[in-house]
Amino acid sequence: MDAKTVVLGVTGGIAAYKSAELVSRLRKRGYIVHVIETKNATEFVTPLTFSTMSGQPCIVDTFERPETWDVKHISLAQAADIFVIAPATANVLAKLACGIADDMLTTTVLATKAPVLVAPAMNTGMWTAPATQENMITLMKRGVYVVGPEGGKLACGDTGTGRMSEPSQIEEEIVRILEHQKDLQGLHVLVTAGATREHLDPVRFISNESSGRMGFAIAEAAMERGAEVTLIHGITSVPMPFCTKTISVESTQELYDAVTTECMKADIVIQAAAPCDYRFEQIFTQKMKKQSGEPIVLRMVENPDIAAEVGRRKHYGQTLVGFAAETEKLTEHAMQKLEKKNLDLIVANDVTKAGAGFNTETNIVTLITRDEMEPIPIMTKKELAFVILDKIIALRASI
Numbered sequence: 001m002d003a004k005t006v007v008l009g010v011t012g013g014i015a016a017y018k019s020a021e022l023v024s025r026l027r028k029r030g031y032i033v034h035v036i037e038t039k040n041a042t043e044f045v046t047p048l049t050f051s052t053m054s055g056q057p058c059i060v061d062t063f064e065r066p067e068t069w070d071v072k073h074i075s076l077a078q079a080a081d082i083f084v085i086a087p088a089t090a091n092v093l094a095k096l097a098c099g100i101a102d103d104m105l106t107t108t109v110l111a112t113k114a115p116v117l118v119a120p121a122m123n124t125g126m127w128t129a130p131a132t133q134e135n136m137i138t139l140m141k142r143g144v145y146v147v148g149p150e151g152g153k154l155a156c157g158d159t160g161t162g163r164m165s166e167p168s169q170i171e172e173e174i175v176r177i178l179e180h181q182k183d184l185q186g187l188h189v190l191v192t193a194g195a196t197r198e199h200l201d202p203v204r205f206i207s208n209e210s211s212g213r214m215g216f217a218i219a220e221a222a223m224e225r226g227a228e229v230t231l232i233h234g235i236t237s238v239p240m241p242f243c244t245k246t247i248s249v250e251s252t253q254e255l256y257d258a259v260t261t262e263c264m265k266a267d268i269v270i271q272a273a274a275p276c277d278y279r280f281e282q283i284f285t286q287k288m289k290k291q292s293g294e295p296i297v298l299r300m301v302e303n304p305d306i307a308a309e310v311g312r313r314k315h316y317g318q319t320l321v322g323f324a325a326e327t328e329k330l331t332e333h334a335m336q337k338l339e340k341k342n343l344d345l346i347v348a349n350d351v352t353k354a355g356a357g358f359n360t361e362t363n364i365v366t367l368i369t370r371d372e373m374e375p376i377p378i379m380t381k382k383e384l385a386f387v388i389l390d391k392i393i394a395l396r397a398s399i
């Protein structure tokens with residue numbers, strides 16, 4: 001097999017030092033790596049470091065023409081199997097969104113036909129600025145892949161979202177993109193994520209521990225594989241991926257309304273959200289007062305079963321996927337839900353297991369269809385998202 005070529009653009013941020021490790025990892029995989037630095041990036045890491053690590057001349061200036069670069073008239077834009085920009089500053093993301101080509105990096109990336117992956121890294125304020133967010137949406141709509149940024153302590157001293165993903169994670173994304181084609185292109189995927197919240201009064205509610213991670217990972221993976229994704233999310237506690245359309249809800253009834261409005265357009269519906277099964281019969285408009293030591297009885301009524309309603313409305317060619325969060329009799333309960341909700345696939349997680357279920361980075365599940373049951377070992381929710389999408393594609397191919 002021919003070695004894949006990765007063109008790595010490095011822009012001016014402190015995370016540039018991590019890009020040297022990324023080059024080393026990619027070379028160990030047998031990839032050919034060419035590095036293009038912006039002038040600002042050279043202030044953080046010298047071109048000599050990247051030339052040495054990559055075994056190829058590191059290119060900085062637009063008018064530089066290293067001897068080996070022009071061989072057989074193959075430009076880096078054409079040679080790339082994937083174009084990666086890590087770290088990607090707010091500035092370079094803005095240039096990419098506008099098609100500005102004023103240095104070697106932006107000129108080459110504009111010319112490439114290869115998939116482009118960006119690993120943003122910047123201060124939280126810059127990341128959340130409307131201009132950056134709108135640029136990201138533009139880039140995502142054009143099919144640009146995104147990894148990170150992560151939350152945590154930033155170089156500027158702030159804490160928040162903006163850290164570049166670790167080189168191992170960027171490497172994982174590169175491998176995934178090189179291996180997967182846009183096999184969901186032309187399909188509309190509806191994903192639900194996160195917890196719903198049922199209020200008792202303006203300050204009290206019941207809910208659950210769902211962080212949104214599982215649904216977000218699926219939405220992100222589906223975007224990466226070329227789908228149009230509508231993400232409907234309840235209360236979540238982690239950064240949200242960019243999707244074609246995003247709808248925010250709070251209660252199960254709101255989730256029901258949004259899902260039943262959107263589901264007819266979807267080819268694939270994946271319900272990873274954890275809706276509250278019950279709501280308070282009465283919602284107090286003012287904060288409830290203590291009852292002088294007397295016990296109180298609060299009546300709850302059942303919420304609609306959203307997945308069951310989607311199952312009732314299922315149309316030809318649609319694939320329905322649910323999750324089952326169980327604490328006992330995992331497969332038995334999950335199979336009942338598969339049947340009752342008219343699903344094609346149910347992803348059963350035993351939420352009592354360490355590393356599985358609510359608010360974890362990983363999950364351990366069993367994929368259950370009408371014909372088979374496949375236990376999946378512990379893996380990150382993003383890795384699992386790809387496994388679930390692979391399964392859905394296989395199911396759709398078999399009808």
Ligand code: PMT
Nearest residue numbers: 210211212213214271274306307322323324325357358359
């Ligand atoms: O968000 P994370 O922190 O990453 O956690 C992930 C998760 C544990 C929430 C996820 O993996 C998961 O299991 N989601 C489903 C949680 C759940 O509500 O399970 P359930 O067994 O109660 O419901 C079965 C299915 O019916 C689910 O697809 C659910 O979305 C749906 N449902 C449930 C209740 C309801 N009223 N309407 C529904 O549609």
